Amino acid sequence: MPKFTEQEKENIRRAILIKGKELFIKYGLAKTSIDNIVLACGIGKGTFYKFFSSKEELYYEILKNEEEVRETVLNELFRENLSAKELLVSFFHTSFQLVEENPFLQRVFQDGEHERLVRKLPKHIVEEFSKDYTERGIQAVTILMERGILSKEDPEVIVGIMQAIMRIRLYKEKIGNDLFPKVMDKIIEYVAEGLTKEK
Incomplete structure (x- = not known):
């Protein structure tokens, strides 16, 4: 097994992430x-395994990177001077728009891709990701409650509601591509109304 310098390791890792993402977008996880x-x-295959133990772990790493970019964009919303309801509506719409504009995140929401990933990843990675995702969500929700943007409820329940809304994207084709945006607009409006209170 050849020894790589730190710079070579970084270059190889970046190449695996870039090429892996391109292939996952084109063919999906299974293919x-x-x-x-x-x-x-x-x-060589041996070199790949120095960085990732499976294609699922590579996929997971790419997904984590995409989620971090999405979070950075969403955090910009909190700098805008919006009412509580407007902020939450804008948060959901921006989240959906970021998925629609990102071919990798679109792929995650297709053909049982997410379920396939969760099934193949080691259990501790799935649990760690879920726990980390929930904890970050609870932190954000708690801050929004302290600012008076969200009503005082169990933060974990609100995070669950937000996750459920984002997962509705999985049913876009079943609902119908033309009808889906109208359905989402109504769901977002009703949920934002219920979760917020005007200052």
Whole structure:
């Protein structure tokens, strides 16, 4: 096994993330193999395994990176001077827009991709991701409650409601591409009305 400098390791890792993302977008998790990834990167399989133990862990790492970018964009909303309801409505619409504009996140919401990932990942990684995601959500919700933007309720329940709304994207095709935006507008409006109180 060749020894790599720190710079080479960084370059290889970046290449695996970039090429892996391209292949996952094009073919999905099930139809992308580690052979496809190493061929696209011009590396051996052994080198791939120095960085990731499976294609699912690579997919998970890419997903985490995409979620961090999304969170950064959403955090910008809190700088705007909006009413509580407007802020929450804008939060949901921006979240959906970021998914619609991101081919990787779109892929996550297609063809049982997310379920396939969760099924194949080691249990401790799934639990860690879920716990971390929930904890960050609770922190954000608690801050919004302290600012008077959200009504005082169990933060975990509110995070669950927000997660449920985002997962409705999984049913876009079943609801119908033309009808879906109208359905989401109403759901977002009703939920924002229920979760917020005007200052």
